[in-house]
Amino acid sequence: MTVTPVKPTLQDIAEQAGVSTATVSRVLNDRPGVNDDTRSEVLRVAKEIGYVPSITARGLATDRTYNLGFVTYKRDPQPISSYHLNIIEGIDQAARESGCHVITTYVKREDMTDLSNFSMFREQRVDGLILAGPALKTSFIMGLYNSHLPIVLLDNLLSGLEIDAVVCDNRAGTYSITSHLIEAHNLRRLVFLSGPSHWFSSKERREGYEHAMREIDQKPEVFYMPDTTMNTGYDTTRDALKLFPDLEGIVAVNDASALGAIRALKDHGLDVPHDTAVVGFDNVTWGPLNEPALTTVRMFKREMGFQAARRLIDIIERSAPRGFQLRLGTELIIRESCGCPREASEPFYTDFGS
Amino acid sequence: MTVTPVKPTLQDIAEQAGVSTATVSRVLNDRPGVNDDTRSEVLRVAKEIGYVPSITARGLATDRTYNLGFVTYKRDPQPISSYHLNIIEGIDQAARESGCHVITTYVKREDMTDLSNFSMFREQRVDGLILAGPALKTSFIMGLYNSHLPIVLLDNLLSGLEIDAVVCDNRAGTYSITSHLIEAHNLRRLVFLSGPSHWFSSKERREGYEHAMREIDQKPEVFYMPDTTMNTGYDTTRDALKLFPDLEGIVAVNDASALGAIRALKDHGLDVPHDTAVVGFDNVTWGPLNEPALTTVRMFKREMGFQAARRLIDIIERSAPRGFQLRLGTELIIRESCGCPREASEPFYTDFGS
DNA sequence: AAAATGATTGTAAGCGTTTACATCAGTTAT
DNA sequence: ATAACTGATGTAAACGCTTACAATCATTTT
Structure with missing residues (x-):
């Protein structure tokens, strides 16, 4: 069937349709100024010989790579x-x-x-x-x-x-989730697990948290982490626990560190969310699988x-x-780690389903 | 500084070095047959004017895209x-x-x-x-x-x-993990959660499971699922439970369905791994975080x-x-869901860290 | 009827490489 | 001294497109 797997070019179309390459090019790029009959003939031939444009050649001519x-x-x-x-x-x-x-x-x-x-x-x-x-x-x-x-x-x-x-809207996100902890669960002594201070999103998220804290005249307490991985969230939570033994909740800059925080609290003998609430930001797919399921802020990635x-x-x-x-x-995703009751379970849209 | 952000070409090198483009091309592609002095001069000029080859042009000439x-x-x-x-x-x-x-x-x-x-x-x-x-x-x-x-x-x-x-080596993988359940935990009534029967890896993994089962003269029981997501693993496990109320363990074709299985068993009031062991295949990053931590087969992806x-x-x-x-x-990753005791915890290399 | 207009199409010069082939100057062999 | 080779370099034709410009022809306008 495919005896000569040689790719047809614009040239080939031009010859078979009896027009110039310029015309073919115009047709193929939907440019005006081509007679309708010519246009459809070119299209027909193109289809017939199975033409596919060479992106490389086009790229060279137009100075693009697509x-x-x-x-x-x-x-x-x-x-x-x-x-x-x-x-x-x-x-x-x-x-x-x-x-x-x-x-x-x-x-x-x-x-x-x-x-x-x-x-x-x-x-x-x-x-x-x-x-x-x-x-x-x-x-x-x-x-x-x-x-x-x-x-x-x-x-x-x-x-x-x-x-x-x-x-x-990072600020609005952490503001609303912090407010949720404050208003729905009556918590006040909340710390914020931040990423590096110069990270844009960390900074904004911190500000949202601080805003909510100030509204209730509570001093914001921020821990700056070198990165926002689960391990670091874990370690930092241990530190936080030393400084603030009466901690009521943790607002984490992302889900990974929140999950680390939950681990640390559990290892410390505390119950999440009963003793300490934890919330994240990002809505990673594992969130609903965690025990307790993670309350978080969804960003529409x-x-x-x-x-x-x-x-x-x-x-x-x-x-x-x-x-x-x-x-x-953003969207507030209420699950259990904030202290809310378990909802009817959502389907698991894990991202490892193969 | 960059007043004329016009990209230098081979041509430009050729002119400034006083040679032809062919020579420049030869130098740049490390081809033999160029005098050493010429070569280094070309290289010098190329560096000086900040030459970067156009992959598009090269692609057109060599019929590649790289x-x-x-x-x-x-x-x-x-x-x-x-x-x-x-x-x-x-x-x-x-x-x-x-x-x-x-x-x-x-x-x-x-x-x-x-x-x-x-x-x-x-x-x-x-x-x-x-x-x-x-x-x-x-x-x-x-x-x-x-x-x-x-x-x-x-x-x-x-x-x-x-x-x-x-x-x-899918077969060896499921064979060894099934054998582990049989030998280390003395289980016999094991079912296999398979993906679609025509999926290559599902088929091989099933064979490994069957092989291990036949060695102990136990009839293999296979559930074919339409896909291998967590949700389907969940649903299929409920079915399996109906048919085999005395189930001792589940060998799942992948981690996602294994995690779904664990959920289903828990929701059914069973303890994993005490009442029913569950093992997976793939070693997804969530595995160690699950409760119980997932025993699985690692593939070197x-x-x-x-x-x-x-x-x-x-x-x-x-x-x-x-x-x-x-x-x-493959590598057998022993954690808790098979019934083994908890090991010293590994660091969390989650894939959602920032 | 001549001139102007407009729609359609063609011509050919790029775009920046690679590479087959030709050229040329030294060597070396005769 | 001539022929034959070698090594280094140049010439120019691709590669498959796009597009500025020119050309052609049928209408309209004057």
Whole structure:
């Protein structure tokens, strides 16, 4: 059947349809100024010979790659965070809708020191970049920004810069979940487990917590952690317990550290949520599986990814004005770790179902 | 500083070094037959003007994209499985080592019906494809295979075909974990929760279980599930309980369904592992956090991804002979859900840490 | 009837590489 | 001294598209 698996080109269509390559190109790109009969004939031939455009050739001619880059951080030996999975899903969809594909890469700390390590990427592979997460170095981001490659930040923001970003309303999120602990469960002595103070989302989340605390004239107590992993959440909770033995609740900057906190409290002989409430932020898929099921703030990661990609494509294709910041809302997910009664159980949308 | 952000080309190097583009190309590709002085001068100029090759142009000339595709299945509304994360990590690394990048995409059921839906990918975007997981349709894979695009399967195998694959030793894995239940915990009445019977890994895993059961002259009891999610594991376990009220243990085809099984047993008033043992396969990151911590079989996913990518690159670059099958070993991870005592706790390498 | 307009199509020059082939200057062999 | 080789380099044609510009022809306008 496929004796000569030689790919048909624009040229071939042109010959068989008896027109020039220019016309074929116009038809294939839906450009105006082609007679309807010609158009349909070209389309027919294209279909008949199974034509597929060469993205490479098109790329060379138009100075594009039709690829979007998704860059995020990886800390050895931790695995890549599943946090990104939903984001990628959104990015992938938006990309498809515009005929783009997504190249994903995971940079380590050392990869960020010199941009030229990253040059294959930066210079040639993609039309633009989505940079996700708080752990990417500012100097790294700035370098990219200065290179004039279109970039959009996701769940991060560099203040004072005309740099596009999509984030969620971190402040409102922690404010509402902290308020929930205060109002629904009558708790007051709450501490906040924060990520590094210069991380954008940590900072905003802390502010939401502080705001809620001040409303009841309670002094905010913040623990800054070097990272926001479960292990660190565990360790930091032990510290917190020493300083505040009468702790009533922990507001964690993310779910991972919240889960660590719960472990630490349990190991310390405390009951969660009876003795101490714990809440997180992120709504990881394991949340409902934990005992107690984790109360948390959901961020719409899929949507964030989608919007970030959309934005990036706008910049690339329409050279849209830069410096947009899109802030998405959040949703309070009440489960048990705050002290609420168990609800009818939700289906398990775990992300490891194969 | 960057007044004219115009990318230097081969041409520019050639002019400044006073040689032809052919020579520059030879130098840049480490080809022999260039005088040492010329070579170093070219290199110097290239560095000085900050030259970076255009992968697109090179691609057009060499008929390559220097991109690898990673394709896997996504079932709405389930999120993308974190199962892939470790695999991707391995792929990414191997790709980098060969100057390639990885384009990831998630196909849905309907995307697989017609290969031309997938054509952008198939024909132009990548030099080869890694197809992961058991849920990709055989017709889809066959279509790709027949298109002469280099592909390698991961955690899947199409028998009777000269198609490259990297898999793990599923049989040995379930055999050893089933034997563990039998020998260490003296259990006999064990059922197997299987994925669809035509899924490669499910089939092999079932065989390992059956082998162990036959060794003790016990009739294997297999439940075929339509998928291997936690929800389905939950439901199927309820069914199993009806048929076999005196069940002593469940060997699940993967961790997700094992976790669902544990839930179902608990909801049924049974204690795991005291009344019923449960074991999984995969070693997902949630395993150690579950109560009881999950006993399972570890597959070296990172390594599998790495090897698959390596293989693919070999095929692409050296047109290595086709039809290799690489089978990696597994590792028994003993935790509590089989009935073993709690060990000193491992660090939490969750995959949701920030 | 000449000129202007507009719609359709073609021509050909890129885009930045690679590479088959040609060239040229030294060597070495005759 | 000529022929034959070698090693280093250059020439120019691809690769498969896009697109500025030119050309053609049928209508309209004057």
